[in-house]
Amino acid sequence: MRTVLARLAALVALLAVVGLLPWLSRNDPALTVLRARSAEQEATPEALDAIRADLGLDAGPLALLGRWAAGLARGDLGTSWVSGHPVGPAVASGAGTSLTLMACALAVALLLAAALCAPTVWRGARGSLGDGRPGGAVGAILVACPEFLIATVGLIVVGVWLGWLPTSGWAGPANLVLPAVAMGVPAGAMIGRLVGDTLPGAFDERWVALWRSAGVTEGRLALGVLRRALPAVMPQFGLVVVALTGGAVAVETIFAVPGIGRTALGAAKSQDLPLLQGCVLALMCLGATAGLIGHAARRAMLGTGLRDAALSPPAPPRGPSGTRQYVVPSLLAAVLAVIVVWGLLRDPLTVDVAAKLLDPSWTHPLGTDALGRDVLARLGHGAANTVGAAVAVCAFGFALSLGLGFAPRVSAGVADIANAVPAVLAGVLVAAALGPGTAGATIAVAAVSWPNLTAHAAALTQEARAASYLTAQRALGASPAWITVRHVLPEITGPLARHAVLKLPGTALAIASLGFLGLGTQPPTPEWGLLLNESRSYVEVAPAAALAPAAAIAFLAALTVSSANLTRLPKRTAVNA
Structure with a gap:
């Protein structure tokens, strides 16, 4: 209660x-x-x-x-301050467009998730799963790629260079393809990864061996394992749909789709607050409805016999061990560090119109932008701004989680709400209140990025307090405060700090997404998301300079994947978290 x-x-x-x-x-x-x-x-x-x-x-x-x-x-959302028209019809029209786009994106996501999980199901049903998980690496890379990056690359390559599909508008089915793929690929990779993490544990359960020895066909065995694995992760599907609402803001803006996400962003920038209120409320209702559908689907799949019982998910696979697990993230971090340090030694604000849109050379290793500014310098200084804000967010999350880990019941409800609000939607709200800027983007990401750290802190605190030597300390008369300061805090601080540090790449991507939408750092100050947005206008003339920010963000996404693999916890802690 x-x-x-x-x-x-x-x-x-x-x-x-x-x-x-x-x-x-x-x-x-x-x-x-x-x-x-x-x-x-x-x-x-x-x-x-x-x-x-x-x-x-x-x-x-x-x-x-x-x-x-x-x-x-009364069903009255007010009147737009800019157009003078009622807000309700505009929100309803945008919601209809966004629902159509999200339905297509969800279809793409389910197809991709099925493709990623099919090899695991097939090999598990045949009894040859082993320790590997086919599609796991591909899914991990795709889930870390933000929607705005996939949308930008798809627009440039498929829409502009190849000319296969339209790049903007909402005129027909062809206009749906690129936006739906951009939104559906990360969502499908997330669903595939969630299901793929539970399948090996489900295939290792005793009833599978019993069914196999009884001669049950591989097809029925695969269906049984899927029915065992899916209910545990079904509530997470609602969060995937919530992520789609956040991705809709960026994707609809890139492809000029007249959906509710683009309407909300435009209302925030023009300070049309009644329209923004209606759009945000509609997005929140979409996310809440998706969450309720996910929980209802879980109850339906469990059936009446297990509906009220606690059915925990199969244990996820353990993370890699040994020093080899640090090789890939170390190499990625080293490459990014070289780019950043090299760029920091250059001036990012010097304008030379005579040297605009130059190809890469010894003088300008990554070329110049539309104002003749050195792209490498702007990448380096932009990383300093992006990563600096991410460090502040992770430090805030660490300090907050360290305190809330001792009171999980107090933070549980707030964490559920914060976890269901996409960073982009939080950025829109903060930008409407404070205006766009680095501080606003940092506050928005910090407001929604702490729940997983808090869950980890609560699990670590619970395990530390249950240690047998602390029972002996209590029997000897040690006070709860002394036990907390001398034993529990040192036990949880190290793993929690490591988790917070490993969240840096993902947090930086969230801040970059707000910069891409114009809600974060403002020109002429460089920031990676802002640089990617600015470079779209001259991609055909100077592709190397235009795609440099996209490559940097892709490296950051890969670093996010590698860092996420390092945060794999022991079985009991992972399930509790």
Whole structure:
């Protein structure tokens, strides 16, 4: 009951933040409305006061929230500040487009997941699975590639260079292909990896050997193993769909798809807060509905006999051991370090229009951009900004998780809500309140990146407290505070700090995604996501300079995969976490 109440409180708090966006916004909403209604009218105090009175902004935050909630209960989402039209039809139209795109992306995801898991199922049914997991490495690489990177590369290669598919618009089925693939590939890789991690453990259970000895066919055996493995990971499918809602913002923006994600991003940049409130609410409803469907599907697959019983997932495979596990991430980190250090020795802001869009040379190893600035220098300094913000986020997550690990029931409900909010959606909300910038992107990613660290800290704390030597310490009269400081904290700090450090690449990718959308670091300051967005305009003229940020982000994604492999925990800890 305490966890349920915590979830409800976190959800109400999130809805309150959405409802209070006009009051939380650092920019004056009255000025935004005045500029939208008449760009030539002077922003006098009298004119601004009249608009505030018209919008009800002078009534205070509680009255503003109450009026928004009352309108929401009536099905009224308000009126757009920019267009003057009702928000409801615009949100409904964008939601219909986004649902169509997400359905196609989910179909791509399921096909890819089936392709990744099929070799494991086939070899397991034949009794020749061994220690390997076919498709595991491919799935791990694809799951780390962000949607905006896949969409950008697909647009450049398939749409621009090859000319096979349209690169923008929403005119027919052909316009669905590239956006659906960009959104579906990471989601399918995630689903394939979730199922693939449970299949080897399911095939090792005793009932499989019994079925095989009884002469059950390989097809029925494979179906039985899938039915055993799927319920445990079915709730995670809802989180995959939640990730699709975050990916829709970037993908719809890249391909100019008139969906709800692109509408939300445009509303945040133009400070059209009523439209943004409606879009965010619709995205939250999509994510919540997906989560409920996932839990309902799990209950249906378990059946009445096991519906109320705890069915834990089969134990995941152990991570690699020995020094060889550090070879790949060390090499990737070394390559990125060389690029960053080399770029830091150069000036990223010097503009030379006469030297714009040059090919790689000894003077400019990665060429120059549209303003004649050195691409290598901007990559190096951009990495410093991106990784610096990621270090701050990981440090915050480590400190917060270290404290919440001792009170898992308090944080469980809040963690569920935070885990169900994509970083892009959090970035849109923060940008609406604080404006786009490095600080806003850092706050947005920090707000949603701590739940897995907290789960790890809670599992480590539980195991440390259950140690037999601590029972002896209590019997000798040691106080709980002394045991915590002298034994529990040293036991959990090391593994948790290692986990936080290994989250750096993934956190940097999340910050880069916000920079790509214009919600993070602003020009002329370099940042990897921003560089990739800027380079799309001259990819045909200077492909090397344009694809350099994409290659750097791909290296970062590969480093994320390698780091994730190092975070594999022992069996009991992994299941608890």
